[in-house]
Amino acid sequence: MVIAVIGAGSIGKRHASNLEGLGETAELIGWRGFDRSVFEARTDIEAVVIATSTPIRLELIEMCARNNWPFYAEKPLAWRVDQVEAIHDAGAPVADRSMVGFMMRYHPAVRDLAARDLSQVYAFQFEIGHDVRQWRENWSFxxxxxxxxxxxxxxxxxxxxxxLALALFPGLTLESVDCVGHKDFPGVDFATRLYLSGTQGVVGSVTMDYISPHSLRRAGLRGRDEVLDLDFLVPEVRIADGNDTKSVSYAFDRNDMFVEMMVDFLALVRGKNTSENPLMPRFDRMFESSLMLARAWENRKFSGVIEMDMS
Known part of the structure; x- marks a missing residue:
C-alpha cells in the first residue's frame, strides 16, 4: 500500500523522504496536473499527506473522507472561520485517524513544558522572527x-x-491582533502580535515577523513558583525559582519532530498505539486552534508599514 504525498514542494519532499526512511512506500505527487478522478480510482492508497498551499485543503480533505483515507494536512488549515468550519465538517469521517502538521508540538522542550504544572503560570510570551528574504536561495517573496x-x-x-500557546494553555481567548504591513503588499502582515487571555488567570502574547535580521524563536513563561525562558533554536530552557537557576539543553535534529509526528500518524492510520505525547495534533482535537488562527486573521488591525526593500 502507498502513502500518497500531494504537493511536491520542499515540505512534500521532506515528508516523502521521511516516509521512505521509515520503510514506507511513498509517492510524491505534484499538485499541478493532479487528476482527482484518476487518483480516486486507485485501490492502493492507504493514507494521504496534504502538502499543498493553504487554499488547497478543503477539496482534498473532502476527497480523503469520501474514500475513507486518513490524512495528514499541513498547517494552517484555513484563514477564515467559515473555511475552518467547512474543513472540520468535511474531515469528520476520518478525523480521529488524521493529523494537522503542527510539528512544534513534538519539540522536546515543548513536550517537557506539557509535562510540567503550568497552572501557576500567570503570563507567557512566544516569539518568532527572521528576515523573509533570507529563507531560501533564489526564493522570491x-x-x-x-x-x-x-x-x-x-x-x-x-x-x-x-x-503552542493554545496547546499549553487551553481555553485562551483572542483579545486583539496588531499588525505592521508593507506598502508594496497591501493586506499582507509582515509583523503581527496576538494578545490572549485565559479563564484561569493567565495572559500572554504571540509575536511573529518577517523582519528580524537575526533569526529568533523563543518563549517566556512567568509563574508564581518559577520562571522559564526557552530558546528553541539553541535549543535550551532556563528555569529559575526563588533559590536556583538551571539550564536544560536538548540534542536533536529539527527533522526529528517531523519523523516522530509521522510515526504517530502511521500508527493512527493503522489503529496502533501512538506515542504518549499529550499534544499530538490529531485532527479531531484541532478545531479550536484552527478557529483561533482564522479569527485572528479576520481581525487583524494594521497600524503602520515597514520600510523594507523586497526586490
Missing part, C-alpha cells in the same frame, strides 16, 4: 503564497507559536 493578500502573511505562515 513576491512570487510566493506568503505575498497573497487573501490568506498570506506572517500570521498564517509562522502560526506554530500561536498553536
Amino acid at each position: 513576491a512570487g510566493s503564497y506568503a505575498a497573497d493578500p487573501e490568506g498570506g502573511g506572517v500570521l498564517m505562515d509562522l502560526s506554530h507559536e500561536a498553536d
Whole structure:
C-alpha cells in the first residue's frame, strides 16, 4: 500500500523522504496536473499527506473522507472561520485517524513544558522572527503564497507559536491582533502580535515577523513558583525559582519532530498505539486552534508599514 504525498514542494519532499526512511512506500505527487478522478480510482492508497498551499485543503480533505483515507494536512488549515468550519465538517469521517502538521508540538522542550504544572503560570510570551528574504536561495517573496493578500502573511505562515500557546494553555481567548504591513503588499502582515487571555488567570502574547535580521524563536513563561525562558533554536530552557537557576539543553535534529509526528500518524492510520505525547495534533482535537488562527486573521488591525526593500 502507498502513502500518497500531494504537493511536491520542499515540505512534500521532506515528508516523502521521511516516509521512505521509515520503510514506507511513498509517492510524491505534484499538485499541478493532479487528476482527482484518476487518483480516486486507485485501490492502493492507504493514507494521504496534504502538502499543498493553504487554499488547497478543503477539496482534498473532502476527497480523503469520501474514500475513507486518513490524512495528514499541513498547517494552517484555513484563514477564515467559515473555511475552518467547512474543513472540520468535511474531515469528520476520518478525523480521529488524521493529523494537522503542527510539528512544534513534538519539540522536546515543548513536550517537557506539557509535562510540567503550568497552572501557576500567570503570563507567557512566544516569539518568532527572521528576515523573509533570507529563507531560501533564489526564493522570491513576491512570487510566493506568503505575498497573497487573501490568506498570506506572517500570521498564517509562522502560526506554530500561536498553536503552542493554545496547546499549553487551553481555553485562551483572542483579545486583539496588531499588525505592521508593507506598502508594496497591501493586506499582507509582515509583523503581527496576538494578545490572549485565559479563564484561569493567565495572559500572554504571540509575536511573529518577517523582519528580524537575526533569526529568533523563543518563549517566556512567568509563574508564581518559577520562571522559564526557552530558546528553541539553541535549543535550551532556563528555569529559575526563588533559590536556583538551571539550564536544560536538548540534542536533536529539527527533522526529528517531523519523523516522530509521522510515526504517530502511521500508527493512527493503522489503529496502533501512538506515542504518549499529550499534544499530538490529531485532527479531531484541532478545531479550536484552527478557529483561533482564522479569527485572528479576520481581525487583524494594521497600524503602520515597514520600510523594507523586497526586490
